[in-house]
């Protein structure tokens with residue numbers, strides 16, 4: 001997918017910071033080989049910058065897969081921080097532990113196996129960043145649960161808010177399962193209308209919503 005027009009994303013990737021960590025390359029190869037929808041380097045780099053920009057030390061991820069997006073958050077928060085990972089697939093938990101351990105980025109990692117929103121509810125306190133990348137039907141619920149649990153000055157970030165592979169397209173309102181495009185659009189509207197947040201959509205990869213809590 002290239003929301004920005006031919007060649008633009010290629011150029012954005014070309015000018016990314018050169019990180020040649022062999023474990024990161026292995027994770028990217030794993031996503032490629034298995035067709036797993038990890039956020040990829042362009043979004044990963046943005047996640048790290050955004051988390052560092054708000055001085056994040058406590059991050060909660062809804063939908064972590066095998067730990068690719070967490071790789072970037074872990075770099076941002078450093079070994080003394082907390083990155084909560086959630087996924088319902090035990091194979092992803094094992095893979096994330098292995099990859100992040102070998103990358104030396106497992107210091108801040110806490111993996112919750114099971115439903116992401118249940119895990120979020122059971123974890124106390126506020127977060128500097130909540131990152132949402134779960135099933136699109138749950139986006140509205142994820143936002144309504146997360147919005148009160150982000151500190152003022154913290155961020156809500158949500159992936160796939162314009163497209164999700166072939167399964168959702170918020171511009172054409174087509175979706176593989178009925179209601180998915182509507183759910184993502186309703187989610188985007190709810191964030192936009194929230195007086196406590198200032199938000200925008202970065203049109204990188206499949207669209208990432210970034211909302212800053214201002215009050």
Ligand SMILES: C[S@@+](CC[C@H](N)C(=O)[O-])C[C@H]1O[C@@H](n2cnc3c(N)ncnc32)[C@H](O)[C@@H]1O
Nearest residue numbers: 038039063064065068069087088115116134135
């Ligand atoms: C798009 S992938 C996450 C990719 C990850 N954020 C990354 O960039 O590396 C979505 C993952 O969330 C998991 N998932 C989706 N909905 C979930 C839910 N409600 N609870 C727990 N896991 C969920 C799926 O098993 C899948 O591994």
